[in-house]
Structures are given as structure tokens and as C-alpha cells.
Amino acid sequence: MNNQNNANQKAVQIRNLSIFYGQKPALEEICLDVKDGDYLGIIGPNGGGKSTLLKAILGLAETAAGTVRIYGDEPGKNKAVMGYVPQFAVMDRQFPITLREVVLTGRLKQGISPFFTYTKKDKEIAVELLEKVGIADLADRQIAQLSGGEFQKMLIARALAVNPRLLLLDEPTASVDACSRDQIFELLSELNKNMTIILVTHDLFAISSQVRSLACLNVRLVYHGEPELNERIVHSLYGCPVDLIAHGVPHRVLKAHEGGRKA
Amino acid sequence: MIQSMLKYQFLQNAVLAGVLASVVCGLIGVIIVEKKLVMMSGGIAHTSYGGVGLGYLLGFEPIVGAMIFSLGAAIGIGYIKRRGGTRSDVVISLFWSLGMALGILFIALMPGYPPDISSYLFGSILSVAKADLYLMIGATLIVTAAVITFFNDWKAYLFDEEFASILGIKTAFFEYFLMVLIAMTVVVLIRVVGIILVLALLTAPAAVAGMFTSDLIKRMLYSVLLGNVFCFAGLWISYRMNIASGAAIVVLSASSYVITYLARGKYMKAKAASLAGH
Numbered sequence: 349m350n351n352q353n354n355a356n357q358k359a360v361q362i363r364n365l366s367i368f369y370g371q372k373p374a375l376e377e378i379c380l381d382v383k384d385g386d387y388l389g390i391i392g393p394n395g396g397g398k399s400t401l402l403k404a405i406l407g408l409a410e411t412a413a414g415t416v417r418i419y420g421d422e423p424g425k426n427k428a429v430m431g432y433v434p435q436f437a438v439m440d441r442q443f444p445i446t447l448r449e450v451v452l453t454g455r456l457k458q459g460i461s462p463f464f465t466y467t468k469k470d471k472e473i474a475v476e477l478l479e480k481v482g483i484a485d486l487a488d489r490q491i492a493q494l495s496g497g498e499f500q501k502m503l504i505a506r507a508l509a510v511n512p513r514l515l516l517l518d519e520p521t522a523s524v525d526a527c528s529r530d531q532i533f534e535l536l537s538e539l540n541k542n543m544t545i546i547l548v549t550h551d552l553f554a555i556s557s558q559v560r561s562l563a564c565l566n567v568r569l570v571y572h573g574e575p576e577l578n579e580r581i582v583h584s585l586y587g588c589p590v591d592l593i594a595h596g597v598p599h600r601v602l603k604a605h606e607g608g609r610k611a
Numbered sequence: 612m613i614q615s616m617l618k619y620q621f622l623q624n625a626v627l628a629g630v631l632a633s634v635v636c637g638l639i640g641v642i643i644v645e646k647k648l649v650m651m652s653g654g655i656a657h658t659s660y661g662g663v664g665l666g667y668l669l670g671f672e673p674i675v676g677a678m679i680f681s682l683g684a685a686i687g688i689g690y691i692k693r694r695g696g697t698r699s700d701v702v703i704s705l706f707w708s709l710g711m712a713l714g715i716l717f718i719a720l721m722p723g724y725p726p727d728i729s730s731y732l733f734g735s736i737l738s739v740a741k742a743d744l745y746l747m748i749g750a751t752l753i754v755t756a757a758v759i760t761f762f763n764d765w766k767a768y769l770f771d772e773e774f775a776s777i778l779g780i781k782t783a784f785f786e787y788f789l790m791v792l793i794a795m796t797v798v799v800l801i802r803v804v805g806i807i808l809v810l811a812l813l814t815a816p817a818a819v820a821g822m823f824t825s826d827l828i829k830r831m832l833y834s835v836l837l838g839n840v841f842c843f844a845g846l847w848i849s850y851r852m853n854i855a856s857g858a859a860i861v862v863l864s865a866s867s868y869v870i871t872y873l874a875r876g877k878y879m880k881a882k883a884a885s886l887a888g889h
Binding site: 406407408424427428430432434439440443444445446449450453454456457458459460461462463464465466490492506510 | 645760761763764766767769770771773774775776777778779780781784821824825826827830
């Protein structure tokens with residue numbers, strides 16, 4: 349891994365990527381580079397392919413055309429490089445598992461490992477991560493008893509347990525209270541110091557004040573560049589139309605974003 | 612009953628069969644309830660009837676036929692489901708009916724007087740033979756070993772398959788493996804409660820255990836215990852009242868579930884009321 353020293357290393361390099369769900373295109377001819385150390389926000393309407401793009405990066409989606417490279421390798425080749433925080437709506441919250449056990453699953457080994465038990469180190473790492481995200485006191489709760497924010501923090505801790513270089517998050521602040529949302533963003537900027545982050549979000553506050561670069565996705569990549577909420581971006585938001593507005597975000601938030609911390 | 616048990620081989624076999632059935636039910640029942648594979652298990656169970664018919668037609672042990680057919684169904688359903696492009700409930704229902712139809716066909720093709728197949732359909736724990744027992748012991752050992760050996764992987768796979776796959780855990784392997792384990796479980800249960808009644812014994816202990824604990828290991832252990840209680844109470848009722856054992860076990864399992872469910876609702880309400888009172 350002498351690539352690791354290369355400062356211009358691309359964390360993610362996507363070339364002409366197309367993905368179809370049956371006949372319907374989910375992504376068309378996406379070209380996107382994410383620099384190492386970047387903090388990329390992806391916005392776009394529902395069904396615009398945001399989650400699909402994350403899955404393509406993770407190597408979970410079947411690609412019709414194009415290539416995806418993660419630090420120069422095919423996705424899935426080096427599993428330990430990526431941490432993933434899925435959309436929390438799709439999780440089974442009744443499953444009999446505690447918070448601690450969920451975070452520990454991030455320490456599982458690749459492949460098929462009979463009689464695998466977590467080492468003392470693994471357990472220490474899990475506790476450290478729970479402390480880092482601020483929910484260590486809930487470690488032995490069953491996950492059904494967690495609030496939205498706590499659950500989301502647990503998923504972030506689990507993703508970090510993999511010890512990734514690249515962290516992918518799918519709407520981590522949806523159905524999370526305002527306080528947890530601020531804590532999550534604070535944590536992400538802290539993590540960004542030594543980790544590349546890709547964040548799918550509907551949260552314009554995050555776009556205006558958190559991320560280093562912005563991608564706007566509506567099947568095609570409509571915009572990729574600086575996260576400035578100026579007329580140009582507003583225009584490109586209209587290019588990936590209506591969803592942001594349909595989510596109850598009035599236009600003025602785009603301009604008066606500094607004070608407007610409303611989700 | 613204890614005295615007769617020491618005296619009669621068939622009762623000893625019945626007790627051993629009950630224990631084996633409870634073990635696989637406890638382990639796999641909890642998994643299929645959590646993974647929402649109950650209907651798939653029903654499909655695998657009913658497909659095995661084709662194997663029972665084939666066994667009678669060609670003159671080999673029907674339970675071996677059941678094993679072959681349920682393994683075939685497990686792998687077939689698993690493959691089609693994984694390949695995608697179709698709804699798994701459709702595939703399951705086709706396997707379900709096709710297996711039953713083949714069983715009826717094979718038995719109709721049999722020369723001579725038709726055998727009594729009701730013990731395979733509704734179970735007959737009192738007529739478990741040596742050959743059945745060996746197969747049941749083998750299947751139970753494999754299921755138990757598989758669950759214990761990969762326990763942490765199973766847990767991650769069951770909770771969040773996608774994340775497990777990102778970690779590099781071979782989820783395809785675990786998916787097929789689980790299907791095979793379900794098939795083996797079904798075979799163990801067929802002699803005890805029968806093809807048609809399998810689902811009750813697979814789900815009731817797991818569901819009742821689920822109301823008492825939210826720890827996966829404890830849930831499995833409680834399920835095994837409950838399965839034993841249901842099997843032996845059912846066996847005793849059937850012995851005393853001379854009614855079909857499978858039916859007795861299933862009625863007992865289902866009513867235990869309903870009673871626990873209602874009692875728990877009452878308890879939770881009372882608890883909430885007392886908390887609100889303070």
C-alpha cells in the first residue's frame with residue numbers, strides 16, 4: 349500500500365457509471381472524483397440515485413457500465429477500508445441485540461470464521477467508540493429502547509469499528525432530534541480530520557456549513573463543486589428539482605442559511 | 612407414564628424425538644422468526660411431502676425422501692430468491708403446492724393398498740422408528756453445531772445482512788446454509804408434529820420466548836425449554852386421552868402463545884398504570 353502516501357490519492361474515482369433497476373435508470377454516466385480527506389455532501393430528490401451511488405461505492409450494486417475505484421482498488425476488494433452508516437428506517441429495531449453487540453459486529457472478520465469470538469481489544473474498541481459518540485451509558489440496552497438519535501449514533505460507532513479510511517453515511521440526521529443532529533455533525537467534522545466522508549442528506553444546514561464539497565444528483569450528476577449556496581447552486585438545485593422544497597424547506601433558507609439552523 | 616416409558620421402546624423413542632425436536636425448534640425457530648422466514652419454512656416443509664410419496668413409491672424410507680425434497684426446496688427457493696426478479700412468496704407457494712401434488716401423485720402410482728400417510732402429515736411421535744431417530748439425531752447435531760460454530764456471524768447476518776456483506780462476511784454462504792438448516796429442522800419435526808403442523812412448533816416457542824427476553828442466546832435457550840414443555844405435555848395428553856400427538860402438541864403450543872400474549876398485555880398495562888401513578 350505505497351499508494352497511501354500519495355497526497356493526490358483519490359478516495360473514490362467513478363467513471364461513466366450507469367446503474368439500472370430493470371429498465372429504469374437509477375444512475376446515468378456518473379463521473380465523480382472524491383479526494384482523500386474530502387467531506388462530500390450529496391443532495392438530490394428521492395429516487396435520484398443517492399443511496400444507489402453509495403451502494404455502488406460499497407460494491408453492493410450491480411453496475412451496467414463504468415468503473416468505480418476506491419483508493420485505486422475495485423470496491424469490495426479491500427473491505428476494511430469503508431465504513432457505512434445505512435438509512436435507519438430500513439433497520440429492524442426489534443431484533444434481540446444490544447447496542448454494544450451491534451457495535452461489536454463492526455469488528456467481525458472477513459470471510460468465514462468458525463468459532464469467532466470478540467477479543468478483549470475488540471470489546472475495548474467498542475466501548476471507546478460508544479464513548480466517542482456519547483452513548484456509552486446505554487451500552488447494554490436493547491436497540492428497540494433507543495431514540496432516533498441514539499440509534500443513529502450507534503450505527504456511526506459500528507461503522508467506525510471497522511476502522512475505515514472512508515465513511516459513507518445515508519441520511520444520518522433524518523428522524524433525529526435537533527440536539528443529536530448537532531452532535532452528529534460535530535462528530536463528523538472531528539472525524540473528517542483523518543477520514544474521508546461522503547454524506548447523503550436532505551439537510552441544507554449540513555450543506556451550507558459542514559461539507560467541503562457538494563454533489564447534486566438526479567440520476568445524472570447535475571452539479572459537483574464548492575458548497576456555496578449562491579444563485580448558481582440554487583439554480584442547480586432547480587436542476588435536480590423540487591424534492592428539497594417538497595421537504596418543507598422554503599427558498600429563503602438557502603440564502604439566510606447562517607442563522608437558519610432549522611431542519 | 613414413567614413406568615411405561617421404562618418398559619416400552621416406542622415411548623423412549625418418543626421422548627428422544629421430543630427432545631431433538633425441541634432443540635432444533637429452539638435454535639432455528641428463533642432465527643426464522645427474526646429473519647421473517649416462517650412462510651419459507653412452511654414451503655420447505657410442504658415440499659418434503661413429495662419425498663415421502665417418492666419413498667413409498669420406490670420403496671425406501673419416506674423420511675429420507677422428505678430430507679432430499681426439503682433440501683432441494685431449500686436450495687431451489689434460496690437460489691431463485693437470491694437471483695431476484697420474482698417475488699419470493701410466489702416461488703414459495705409454487706414449491707409448497709408442487710411438493711404436495713407430487714406426493715399425492717407418487718402415492719397414487721403405488722401399486723396395491725395405499726399406505727397410511729397421515730403420520731407424516733400430522734405427526735406421530737409414538738411411532739418414531741430407529742431409522743427416523745438416527746436421521747433426527749444427525750440433523751440435530753448438524754444444526755446445533757452450525758449455530759454454535761458461527762454464532763457471531765449469524766447474529767451479524769441476521770441483524771443486518773447488508774452491513775455483514777460490506778464487512779466481507781460471506782452472506783451468500785450463510786443464506787444457503789440457513790436454508791439447508793431449515794430443511795434439516797423440518798425433517799426432524801415431521802415425525803413429531805407432521806408436515807402440516809410444523810409451523811406451530813417452529814414459531815410458538817420462539818415467539819413466547821421472545822416476549823420474555825431480548826437476548827438472542829437466552830431466547831434460543833428459553834425456546835428449547837418451552838419446546839420440551841410443549842412436546843412432553845402434548846405427549847402426555849395424547850397418551851392419556853388417546854388423541855393424535857401432533858395435534859395435542861400444536862394446540863398446546865398455540866394456546867400457550869395466546870395466553871402469554873394476553874397476560875403480557877395485561878401486565879404491561881398494569882405496569883404502565885403504576886408508573887403513571889407515581
